[in-house]
Amino acid sequence: MKNALVTGASRGIGLAISKKLHSLDFMVHGIARGFENTQEEDLFSSTHSIDLSDLGTLDKQISLVLQRIGELNAVVFNAGVGRFGSLEQFSFSDIDNLLSVNLTSQIYLSRILVPKLRKQGFGRLIFIGSQASYEAGRNGAVYCASKFGLRGFVLALRQSLARSGIQVTLVNPGMTQTDFYANTNFEPGSETSQHLKTETIADVIEMLLTVPSSSVVDEINLTPANHVIHFKK
Numbered sequence: 478m479k480n481a482l483v484t485g486a487s488r489g490i491g492l493a494i495s496k497k498l499h500s501l502d503f504m505v506h507g508i509a510r511g512f513e514n515t516q517e518e519d520l521f522s523s524t525h526s527i528d529l530s531d532l533g534t535l536d537k538q539i540s541l542v543l544q545r546i547g548e549l550n551a552v553v554f555n556a557g558v559g560r561f562g563s564l565e566q567f568s569f570s571d572i573d574n575l576l577s578v579n580l581t582s583q584i585y586l587s588r589i590l591v592p593k594l595r596k597q598g599f600g601r602l603i604f605i606g607s608q609a610s611y612e613a614g615r616n617g618a619v620y621c622a623s624k625f626g627l628r629g630f631v632l633a634l635r636q637s638l639a640r641s642g643i644q645v646t647l648v649n650p651g652m653t654q655t656d657f658y659a660n661t662n663f664e665p666g667s668e669t670s671q672h673l674k675t676e677t678i679a680d681v682i683e684m685l686l687t688v689p690s691s692s693v694v695d696e697i698n699l700t701p702a703n704h705v706i707h708f709k710k
């Protein structure tokens with residue numbers, strides 16, 4: 478069976494992708510800070526409670542995960558946090574935390590995994606960026622910095638790995654109905670055309686898995702048909 482590693486697998490987009498991979502007969506290995514509230518925990522072959530903002534321990538923790546997995550066919554770098562507001566509303570530690578989870582941990586994780594995948598000579602690295610990876614938004618300076626940065630990293634990594642047999646793709650979703658908006662003062666519109674469903678993003682991942690290793694889908698932008706932001710009272 479094929480192995481897939483998914484970060485931020487406990488809920489939202491990562492959980493939908495994990496379900497899809499499970500339905501495609503992958504052994505799915507999930508990473509998040511916790512899986513206590515994940516109803517569908519059975520779908521995972523293993524779950525790992527790792528805080529990706531804890532950069533100093535990542536090498537050791539991910540190495541332990543990899544010891545339990547043989548060949549690694551796909552990695553979905555999905556974990557991420559959203560915090561929005563004017564720059565003055567961010568403490569230095571808020572900035573560090575957001576950049577650590579959304580950007581630096583993705584680079585560290587890639588640094589740990591790429592040597593293994595190079596040795597194998599195959600593997601798919603799929604990163605979940607955002608519409609905020611290519612479009613700046615008011616109140617999104619730090620989030621956009623993390624996602625624009627991720628885009629630069631991923632597109633360059635795709636070039637670096639061109640001869641390795643490893644396919645690198647960035648998927649940039651627009652507003653998607655998840656817990657991401659639990660602590661924000663806005664959310665996507667509730668009508669069907671005003672938000673993405675997590676299952677739609679999972680379907681895109683399924684499509685990417687069918688692309689032959691001689692080709693690479695560099696980047697996909699996927700947005701709701703009708704871009705509507707609803708401000709909470």
Ligand SMILES: NC(=O)c1ccc[n+]([C@@H]2O[C@H](COP(=O)([O-])OP(=O)(O)OC[C@H]3O[C@@H](n4cnc5c(N)ncnc54)[C@H](OP(=O)(O)O)[C@@H]3O)[C@@H](O)[C@H]2O)c1
Nearest residue numbers: 485487488489490509510511529556557607652653655657
């Ligand atoms: N929802 C949207 O509109 C939207 C749009 C574009 C892009 N995205 C991106 O899509 C990705 C998933 O977002 P989502 O909407 O599914 O959000 P979500 O429902 O809040 O899920 C976030 C996931 O990331 C994990 N996570 C958060 N902080 C973590 C940390 N420090 N260490 C390890 N895992 C951590 C969470 O698990 P724990 O809390 O258990 O750690 C959870 O599994 C993010 O990268 C986000 O930027 C979302």
